[in-house]
Amino acid sequence: QVQLVQSGAEVKKPGASVKVSCKASGYTFTRYAMHWVRQAPGQRLEWMGWINAGKGHTKYSQKFQGRVTITRDTSASTAYMELSSLRSEDTAVYYCARESAGGGSYLAHWGQGTLVIVSS
Amino acid sequence: NFMLTQPHSVSESPGKTLTISCTRSSGSIASNYVQWYQQRPGSAPTTVIYEHNQRPSGVPDRFSGSIDSSSNSASLTISGLKTEDEADYYCQSYDSSNAWVFGGGTKLTVL
Numbered sequence: 519q520v521q522l523v524q525s526g527a528e529v530k531k532p533g534a535s536v537k538v539s540c541k542a543s544g545y546t547f548t549r550y551a552m553h554w555v556r557q558a559p560g561q562r563l564e565w566m567g568w569i570n571a572g573k574g575h576t577k578y579s580q581k582f583q584g585r586v587t588i589t590r591d592t593s594a595s596t597a598y599m600e601l602s603s604l605r606s607e608d609t610a611v612y613y614c615a616r617e618s619a620g621g622g623s624y625l626a627h628w629g630q631g632t633l634v635i636v637s638s
Numbered sequence: 639n640f641m642l643t644q645p646h647s648v649s650e651s652p653g654k655t656l657t658i659s660c661t662r663s664s665g666s667i668a669s670n671y672v673q674w675y676q677q678r679p680g681s682a683p684t685t686v687i688y689e690h691n692q693r694p695s696g697v698p699d700r701f702s703g704s705i706d707s708s709s710n711s712a713s714l715t716i717s718g719l720k721t722e723d724e725a726d727y728y729c730q731s732y733d734s735s736n737a738w739v740f741g742g743g744t745k746l747t748v749l
Contacts, residue, residue: 553738562741563675563677563728563730563743564740565738565739568736577735579737580639580737615682618694623688623689624685624688624730625675625683625730626694629682631682
């Protein structure tokens with residue numbers, strides 16, 4: 519079965535960067551796009567961007583453009599999301615999520631989430 | 639880019655039918671598929687409706703989706719409400735450049 523296992527919680531200082539990993543199993547990694555979505559405490563879901571895991575093409579939300587970088591390592595079936603210039607408002611749970619089969623119109627599989635705390 | 643606007647919260651009694659709206663600010667609601675996600679506290683979201691009105695396997699037929707071009711909105715309808723339906727619900731769509739957008743979320747209380 520499809521599994522997305524994310525790296526553990528992080529505590530970072532303002533101005534630093536964080537890199538969260540998402541290891542996929544149970545399917546051919548390069549066949550599906552991987553998205554990153556975050557959720558601040560008590561707040562809404564925010565889409566950050568996605569990567570075509572096969573070709574490596576990326577698309578980012580305008581809100582995070584310039585601060586977020588999504589990459590992948592096909593040999594390790596792992597996607598990464600790096601967010602730089604962290605500020606307190608970036609404290610959130612960060613999820614990776616794989617698109618559905620048959621067209622990829624929705625996020626069918628989600629990681630368990632990674633809590634990132636930004637605090638001085 | 640566009641926004642998807644949802645009511646902040648809704649409530650209804652068990653057994654009743656309830657509808658949550660999702661209004662697109664610009665561009666046609668029909669031009670890109672709308673999805674609906676359910677999120678219970680402490681858990682990742684799960685899909686209840688995709689491509690406007692399709693249900694993933696395992697989602698009960700009490701959940702249905704639709705769009706209305708006249709109001710440029712999508713709707714999630716839950717019939718025969720159960721206490722287990724209590725959750726946050728998010729609509730989601732994308733634009734022509736494949737940038738995805740989530741609505742602000744609606745907290746459903748079943749009381």
